[in-house]
Amino acid sequence: MMREEPGYRTEGATGAALAVERSDWMARAATWWTILRISLEERLVYRGDFALGTLMRFLPLVTQTFFWGAIYAAKSQDGEPPTIAGYTYEEMIAYYLLTQICRAFSSMPGLASTIALQIRNGEIKKYLIQPVDLIGFLLLGRVAHKLVYYVVAAGPFALVFFLCRHFFSGWPEPSVLLAFVASLVMSFLLGFFLEATLGMIGFWFLEVSSLLFVYMLFSFFLSGHMFPIDMLPGGFGTVVRALPLQYLAYFPAAIFLGKIQGEQLVWGLLLQLGWVAVFAFLARAAFYLGVKRYSGFGG
Amino acid sequence: MAIESPSTQSFAHELSDGAHPASLHPSYLGVFLTFARNSLVRDMTFRSNFIIECITSLAWMGINLGYYMLVFRFAPSIGRNTGWGEYQFLVFLATTMFINSLVQAFFMPNAEEFSELIRTGRLDFALLKPIDTQFLISLNRIGWSSLSNFLFAIGLMTYSLAHFDQLPGLAQVVLYPVYIGCGVAILYSLMISLAATSVWLGRNETLYDFWFYITNFSRYPMEIYEGRIGSPLRWFFTFIVPVLVVVNIPARLLALPLEAQMWPLSLFALLAAVASLWVSRQIFRRALLSYRSASS
Numbered sequence: 001m002m003r004e005e006p007g008y009r010t011e012g013a014t015g016a017a018l019a020v021e022r023s024d025w026m027a028r029a030a031t032w033w034t035i036l037r038i039s040l041e042e043r044l045v046y047r048g049d050f051a052l053g054t055l056m057r058f059l060p061l062v063t064q065t066f067f068w069g070a071i072y073a074a075k076s077q078d079g080e081p082p083t084i085a086g087y088t089y090e091e092m093i094a095y096y097l098l099t100q101i102c103r104a105f106s107s108m109p110g111l112a113s114t115i116a117l118q119i120r121n122g123e124i125k126k127y128l129i130q131p132v133d134l135i136g137f138l139l140l141g142r143v144a145h146k147l148v149y150y151v152v153a154a155g156p157f158a159l160v161f162f163l164c165r166h167f168f169s170g171w172p173e174p175s176v177l178l179a180f181v182a183s184l185v186m187s188f189l190l191g192f193f194l195e196a197t198l199g200m201i202g203f204w205f206l207e208v209s210s211l212l213f214v215y216m217l218f219s220f221f222l223s224g225h226m227f228p229i230d231m232l233p234g235g236f237g238t239v240v241r242a243l244p245l246q247y248l249a250y251f252p253a254a255i256f257l258g259k260i261q262g263e264q265l266v267w268g269l270l271l272q273l274g275w276v277a278v279f280a281f282l283a284r285a286a287f288y289l290g291v292k293r294y295s296g297f298g299g
Numbered sequence: 300m301a302i303e304s305p306s307t308q309s310f311a312h313e314l315s316d317g318a319h320p321a322s323l324h325p326s327y328l329g330v331f332l333t334f335a336r337n338s339l340v341r342d343m344t345f346r347s348n349f350i351i352e353c354i355t356s357l358a359w360m361g362i363n364l365g366y367y368m369l370v371f372r373f374a375p376s377i378g379r380n381t382g383w384g385e386y387q388f389l390v391f392l393a394t395t396m397f398i399n400s401l402v403q404a405f406f407m408p409n410a411e412e413f414s415e416l417i418r419t420g421r422l423d424f425a426l427l428k429p430i431d432t433q434f435l436i437s438l439n440r441i442g443w444s445s446l447s448n449f450l451f452a453i454g455l456m457t458y459s460l461a462h463f464d465q466l467p468g469l470a471q472v473v474l475y476p477v478y479i480g481c482g483v484a485i486l487y488s489l490m491i492s493l494a495a496t497s498v499w500l501g502r503n504e505t506l507y508d509f510w511f512y513i514t515n516f517s518r519y520p521m522e523i524y525e526g527r528i529g530s531p532l533r534w535f536f537t538f539i540v541p542v543l544v545v546v547n548i549p550a551r552l553l554a555l556p557l558e559a560q561m562w563p564l565s566l567f568a569l570l571a572a573v574a575s576l577w578v579s580r581q582i583f584r585r586a587l588l589s590y591r592s593a594s595s
Contacts, residue, residue, distance in 0.1 A: 059512040062532075063519060070378035070523040071370060084373040210351045214358070221362050231369055 031132070032140060039144030054149075055156040061096055068092050085230040091257055092228070094167040097160070098253035099225050104153065105184045106191035106223075106248040108142060112215075115199025116208045125296040135196060135283055142192055172256060179265055183252040186272045190247055193279035200283060203290030224250025230259070244275040325430045331438055338441040352444035360396060360451050367392060381522045382555050388520070389459035390554040395518055395546045396452035398482040402490065404445035409437050410490045414497040420592045433583050437491060460553075467553050478549035478565070481572035485545050486514065488579035495579075495586035517542040520550075537564075541571040 072089040075082040082088075087095065115138070118124045127134040171177070198215060202208050220226055223245040232240055240246065251268060254260050260268055342349045371385040383391065413436050416422040425435050460466060467475075490510060516536045521543045524533035536543040548568040551560060 053508070056508060056512055060515050063515050066523040066529055067377070067519050070381075070519075071374045073379050074374045074376045076379075210355065213355050217355075217358055217362060221365070226362075226366055227369065231373070233372070 032136075035132075035137060035140050036144050039141045040148060042144075044148055054153040055160075058100065058156070058160050061093075061100070061160075064096055065093050085228060086259070087228060087230070090167045090169070093164065095228055095253050095257060097164055097167065098256050099249045101157070102184065102187055102249040102252045103225060104149065104157075105146070105252075106187040108191050108195040111138070111142070111192070111195040112199035112212050113209065115196060116202030116212075119199075119202040119290070119294070120206055122296050124294070128291060128294075128296070135287060138196065139192060142188075146188065172258060176255060176258065179269060180252055180256045183247070183255055183269060183272060186269075186276050187248055187252055189276045190244065190272065190279060193276065193283045194244070194248075196283040197279055197286055200286035200290050203286070203294055219245055219248065222246070223248040224253065228254070230254075244279070247272045247275060327430075327434060330430060330434075334438055335441050339443055342443045349444055353447040356445065356448055357451055360448055364389075364392065364455065377520055378522045381520065382559055383520050383522070386459045386462040387554040389455060391520060391546065391550040393452045393456040393459065394479070394482075394550040394553070396448050396455065397479055398486065398546060398549075399514075400445050400448035400452065401479075401483050402486045403448070404442045406437060406487050406490055407445070408440045408442045410494040412436075412440065413491070413494040417497050417590065422590060423592050426587070426590075432587065433491070433580065437487070465556070468557065471552050471557070474565075475549050475553050478552060478568060481568050482545035482549060484572040485541055485575045488575035489513065489540070489542070492579045492582045495583050498586040498589050513540065513542060514545075517545045517547070521547045537567075541568070541575065544568040544571055 068089060072082055072084070072092075075084070084092065115124075124134070126132075127137065172180070198208070198212060201211065205211070222229065222240050222243060225248075229237065229240050229246055229250050251260070251272065255265065255268075367388065368385075371388070375384065377383040377388060413422075416425065416436070425432055428435060493509060516532075521533055521537070524530065524536075524543075533543065544564065544567065548561075548565050552565070
């Protein structure tokens with residue numbers, strides 16, 4: 001919106017255009033801020049549920065700790081501690097704990113299915129009519145979701161990590177920590193754009209839930225959430241390491257544990273960034289093409 | 300609406316003492332078979348959905364199996380000198396699948412529905428029927444697609460037993476289904492008790508989560524729980540909430556030789572099954588007494 005001010009009038013046409021541009025940007029920022037605030041408030045309604053749910057999510061780790069303990073015990077011989085795919089017992093448990101952090105960034109519960117549902121029931125029309133960008137809107141919603149989640153989950157996470165501190169051999173170097181944080185942020189973006197792209201498939205197929213289930217299954221098995229993908233043998237392992245899924249859980253955790261270093265680390269981060277770009281583009285393109293073939297009826 | 304009797308069975312009983320005894324006394328087997336047939340008809344109406352459900356749950360089983368086979372590429376057994384080598388553990392896994400698929404097929408859809416009945420007040424209709432309410436609530440719907448995992452488990456069991464040097468004896472084979480039944484009974488009791496708590500809690504959306512987290516402890520041989528934290532855990536999940544005996548007892552019976560059996564614990568499992576059923580029955584009755592209809 002343009003506000004008439006005496007100073008701009010004297011500057012002539014270019015000044016007016018600048019003012020329009022500037023106030024336009026401010027209006028847009030205000031819109032985004034409002035969206036973020038609404039989402040934040042929405043999320044805080046269920047904070048009690050959140051905190052309890054977060055703590056419960058660590059329970060399977062208790063059985064995993066004992067299971068791996070027994071596996072390593074069977075392998076142990078006198079002398080040095082046994083390793084599996086290069087992981088000692090402590091590192092293995094630390095890995096599982098770290099993937100919980102990774103999943104806290106990269107998992108997007110319900111994103112793809114919500115997009116597909118909105119396409120199917122026609123709710124998507126509002127993004128076509130109102131001057132709000134669907135992908136931007138959803139991204140901000142997720143940022144708000146995650147921010148609230150971290151605030152509420154910080155307590156349970158801190159508690160669990162404190163109790164399990166003996167599985168870690170200390171804090172990594174600041175540069176490693178920085179790379180870890182960078183890859184976590186990118187894993188959030190990758191998770192978002194990947195799921196958004198999947199949701200856009202709803203423009204072509206009405207029912208995508210079984211497709212999403214297959215994706216979830218693959219993602220669970222191949223992202224490193226279930227086990228470090230270093231364990232996968234031969235050709236199969238090579239294929240899995242070429243997929244973008246590993247950046248959702250395995251990659252950040254492996255950085256923290258110092259399994260990926262030096263040149264390999266730089267390349268890994270660049271590849272992750274590349275995958276983010278690819279899926280950001282795909283989500284956009286799918287939305288553009290989808291809207292072209294979409295037809296909405298009724299009010 | 301005030302419910303006087305926790306179970307409508309007594310109501311049926313009173314009437315059956317009256318003029319038309321035969322027509323009002325329900326045949327539980329007949330009712331169960333009708334439920335089974337209706338569920339199958341419903342499943343077959345959406346046939347492709349049924350097939351997709353089967354495939355997805357089989358895929359999930361496959362991934363689980365893949366994970367454990369991967370782990371056994373790196374280690375000879377679970378724990379030292381416990382006897383749980385790769386094929387023994389696969390028998391254990393197949394046992395887990397047998398029990399879980401039975402519970403999921405027969406009770407899981409109903410327990411979820413039970414919470415919903417309480418929340419919406421539709422439980423009134425179940426209470427009015429002249430049949431035991433717990434029976435009606437527990438077996439109303441059968442998820443036939445979950446039984447695909449049962450078939451998968453049969454395959455896995457055959458494959459693993461084929462790698463055994465010595466096959467289990469007659470006593471073991473006869474006792475195995477008995478203990479599978481005990482395991483199902485314990486898990487059922489736990490599930491229906493959890494579902495019944497929604498009378499007091501209003502809603503119970505985390506029921507499935509909670510269920511998953513508790514049964515998670517039953518998935519591995521109990522020998523893995525040892526040490527300062529492990530031993531109390533093992534004790535708690537054996538004697539207080541007996542989920543550890545659910546899979547462990549039948550699996551051990553079939554997978555390990557007779558000398559390695561824990562007979563006292565096997566006896567305890569029988570007791571635990573009966574006690575669990577009894578306790579869950581009490582919780583269920585209590586829940587019905589506290590039920591205040593939400594519908595009218």
